[in-house]
Amino acid sequence: MLDTPSNRPALPAEIARRRTFAIISHPDAGKTTLTEKFLLFGGAIQMAGQVRAKGEARRTRSDFMAMEKDRGISVSASAMSFDFMNKGTNFRFNLVDTPGHSDFSEDTYRTLTAVDAAVMVIDGAKGVESQTQKLFEVCRMRDLPILTFCNKMDRESRDVFEIIDEIQENLAIDVTPASWPIGVGRDFIGCYDILRDRLELMDRADRNKVAESIAIEGLDDPKLAEHVPAALLEKLREDLEMVRELMPPLDASLMAEGSLTPIWFGSAINSFGVKELMDGIATYGPEPQIQSAEPRQILPEEPKVSGFVFKVQANMDPKHRDRVAFVRLASGHFTRGMKLTHVRSKKTMSVTNPVMFLAADRELAEEAWAGDIIGIPNHGQLRIGDTLTEGEAIRVSGIPSFAPELLQGVRAGDPMKSKHLEKALMQFAEEGAAKVFKPAIGSGFVVGVVGQLQFEVLASRIELEYGLPVRFEQSQFTSARWVNGDRQAVDKFTEANKQHIAHDHDGDIVYLTRLQWDIDRVDRDYPDVRLTATKEMMV
Numbered sequence: 001m002l003d004t005p006s007n008r009p010a011l012p013a014e015i016a017r018r019r020t021f022a023i024i025s026h027p028d029a030g031k032t033t034l035t036e037k038f039l040l041f042g043g044a045i046q047m048a049g050q051v052r053a054k055g056e057a058r059r060t061r062s063d064f065m066a067m068e069k070d071r072g073i074s075v076s077a078s079a080m081s082f083d084f085m086n087k088g089t090n091f092r093f094n095l096v097d098t099p100g101h102s103d104f105s106e107d108t109y110r111t112l113t114a115v116d117a118a119v120m121v122i123d124g125a126k127g128v129e130s131q132t133q134k135l136f137e138v139c140r141m142r143d144l145p146i147l148t149f150c151n152k153m154d155r156e157s158r159d160v161f162e163i164i165d166e167i168q169e170n171l172a173i174d175v176t177p178a179s180w181p182i183g184v185g186r187d188f189i190g191c192y193d194i195l196r197d198r199l200e201l202m203d204r205a206d207r208n209k210v211a212e213s214i215a216i217e218g219l220d221d222p223k224l225a226e227h228v229p230a231a232l233l234e235k236l237r238e239d240l241e242m243v244r245e246l247m248p249p250l251d252a253s254l255m256a257e258g259s260l261t262p263i264w265f266g267s268a269i270n271s272f273g274v275k276e277l278m279d280g281i282a283t284y285g286p287e288p289q290i291q292s293a294e295p296r297q298i299l300p301e302e303p304k305v306s307g308f309v310f311k312v313q314a315n316m317d318p319k320h321r322d323r324v325a326f327v328r329l330a331s332g333h334f335t336r337g338m339k340l341t342h343v344r345s346k347k348t349m350s351v352t353n354p355v356m357f358l359a360a361d362r363e364l365a366e367e368a369w370a371g372d373i374i375g376i377p378n379h380g381q382l383r384i385g386d387t388l389t390e391g392e393a394i395r396v397s398g399i400p401s402f403a404p405e406l407l408q409g410v411r412a413g414d415p416m417k418s419k420h421l422e423k424a425l426m427q428f429a430e431e432g433a434a435k436v437f438k439p440a441i442g443s444g445f446v447v448g449v450v451g452q453l454q455f456e457v458l459a460s461r462i463e464l465e466y467g468l469p470v471r472f473e474q475s476q477f478t479s480a481r482w483v484n485g486d487r488q489a490v491d492k493f494t495e496a497n498k499q500h501i502a503h504d505h506d507g508d509i510v511y512l513t514r515l516q517w518d519i520d521r522v523d524r525d526y527p528d529v530r531l532t533a534t535k536e537m538m539v
């Protein structure tokens, strides 16, 4: 946890109204549908259905490629901003997309460094699934506050107490119900809003309609019986009695530290429960948080602008090899045309054409505040982990690069084109799509990824974006470690182990391993050399 100065004043209103979050879920739980409804209630799109193309495209690998081809769609979905009114305040929501497939977990980790909270969507019939668990663990590493949405309650679902138990046990987080479902499957009629004592009734006839919401004065209010059939009402009263006895109330500070998650029940496709969840994000958010950095942390309310790159997307337009660096603003009020210092190179850059992503459109960002995400088109100067400031040499920390779990050699189909291949590979390495190592001995490259699917996506992108057919082939190596230590020790080590040594795209020294035994041997024989599985992406 970061030390928060005790006498911190309230955030300026423009910053306090921002909520920057991601949605995590197992494929098919309803992330796309929920996103669509967020945009609908946020007034960003006229009709639901516009983000659909992306959701459907995710289903199969070949469709995934098609989506990757259509860079426009996937890019505009990388970060979406929209407004949401809650109790007289106009909130600005920044929703950052996380890749759905587990093969992209490193990308996901970095994305999660750019948000202040995560919404976890689970399928009411399935509970906590494998990918939910993985993504949750990434959130846990960063103590991110989590808001849970249990979706598809319009269908047969599991017992609610059982779902809550499963979250508590599998994810080791306390759960507090923010709403409680009434009826199951076809008999599901809506929810009791525990936080605000209201009855929310689902309209099955109109999927885009906001639920009817009725104020209730406690569980003995006769109004309940007018809307809820007797058997369901009796069960609701029993359930809520148990909830009161067994479950903790919503404590905002426990939620903020990531040890308690409120859960809403709903049906994204029926627009049900979504507005309540959005109210929850507005109310319990949290606001843009302090950013850890070296040599000092950054407070969002600082007047000077700072931000960091958490994602780079290359070749958005294959005709112009432009890249967009996605920057999370950590502090200040940014205006278009501002000159910012690129801390790594110490150079100044004028940010004249920053973009923001409002639903499906990409727009010039005239201004942005701490918490916002802007896209900065550039020619490769901006890399993941870079910090931009108004001059101060401060660097955001905590954006790691993970050791790849799968390695393969790669060759251009046409040996004459190996220079082109190098260029393409370096670009993907900078984008963070793969690790690229150039072995000290021999020609060719070793490419490292976290999941097999990434090789396929890479091969297809190299062909598509560079017109270069490539072959991935088995490598004798299985993993890689970064080499640290004092200069002399490292030199001695690399000299004696040349056949294992390579350089990554930043020129840092890497030790390629075949077996755990290799690593143990280095630990034993070279006590002055340290091998690490992660590298902080800052210079």
Ligand SMILES: Nc1nc2c(ncn2[C@@H]2O[C@H](COP(=O)(O)OP(=O)(O)OP(=O)(O)O)[C@@H](O)[C@H]2O)c(=O)[nH]1
Pocket: 025, 026, 027, 028, 029, 030, 031, 032, 033, 034, 054, 055, 056, 058, 059, 100, 151, 152, 153, 154, 155, 266, 267, 268, 269, 270
């Ligand atoms: N019955 C029911 N179906 C839903 C609900 N929400 C989403 N679905 C359906 O569940 C399927 C998956 O929904 P998506 O929103 O595409 O799920 P996703 O999590 O984005 O899936 P990926 O794109 O694979 O990550 C779709 O067929 C939706 O129509 C719901 O509340 N009730």
